[in-house]
Amino acid sequence: MKKRITGIVLAVLFVLGFIPSANAQQDVIEKLKIDRIRSIQVREEGDNIFLDVKTIISNANDKEIRLRKGTFTFHFGSAYKPGKELTKKEIAFNSLTSKGDCDVVASKDEIEDKNKKIGDAEKPFFIPFACEEAEDIILKPQGSGAEKVENIVVFHVKIGRNPSGAFESLMHIMNCIGYPEIKTPRISIEGNFYLGMLSERGWSEVQSVKIEWLFTPDVQKKVDFMEGAK
Numbered sequence: 001m002k003k004r005i006t007g008i009v010l011a012v013l014f015v016l017g018f019i020p021s022a023n024a025q026q027d028v029i030e031k032l033k034i035d036r037i038r039s040i041q042v043r044e045e046g047d048n049i050f051l052d053v054k055t056i057i058s059n060a061n062d063k064e065i066r067l068r069k070g071t072f073t074f075h076f077g078s079a080y081k082p083g084k085e086l087t088k089k090e091i092a093f094n095s096l097t098s099k100g101d102c103d104v105v106a107s108k109d110e111i112e113d114k115n116k117k118i119g120d121a122e123k124p125f126f127i128p129f130a131c132e133e134a135e136d137i138i139l140k141p142q143g144s145g146a147e148k149v150e151n152i153v154v155f156h157v158k159i160g161r162n163p164s165g166a167f168e169s170l171m172h173i174m175n176c177i178g179y180p181e182i183k184t185p186r187i188s189i190e191g192n193f194y195l196g197m198l199s200e201r202g203w204s205e206v207q208s209v210k211i212e213w214l215f216t217p218d219v220q221k222k223v224d225f226m227e228g229a230k
Contacts, residue, residue: 061197186216
């Protein structure tokens with residue numbers, strides 16, 4: 001009986017102590033990054049409207065990482081580039097003409113794209129390499145060269161229960177990404193989860209770990225629809 005109790009205590013210490021300090025835990029978190037967003041699709045399911053956001057997440061740790069019991073909240077905003085101020089009418093005119101690169105910025109009094117909550121990701125998450133939907137997110141070590149691994153995770157972000165609420169969120173997203181000449185879109189994902197690491201003895205984890213991924217996507221400034229005809 002005494003040996004059994006001792007074994008349980010050791011197991012608990014191992015689970016709680018695999019990341020021995022706040023600095024070490026921060027180091028593990030900083031090695032998890034959103035590399036890029038491959039696609040964002042709008043989908044209706046029942047009374048809900050979703051954004052299916054396909055992300056590529058890199059894990060620069062040398063161990064497999066698990067995010068368990070996770071909640072993820074998505075925000076969209078934009079940062080203005082330095083330059084003179086424009087009105088909404090001037091911005092619309094410049095966006096519809098072919099004057100080349102524009103180094104001006106919208107007046108914050110005219111157009112304001114503050115960081116706005118778009119919605120929460122609902123489980124399950126789709127993990128392509130597992131060919132199934134899952135409650136947990138598994139992030140494999142990224143590797144290098146020909147063995148480099150892409151961790152693809154699709155978040156199902158609920159943006160509204162009715163068309164008007166979803167439309168408001170979609171309009172905000174379009175305003176954030178619609179003027180790449182004069183402002184830069186920003187996406188932030190706030191996560192809260194149990195952080196696990198795989199070792200030879202199995203999974204160990206710490207609870208209530210928080211992360212904020214800040215992502216600045218590249219938006220193409222010019223689209224040549226007739227490129228193939230030239």
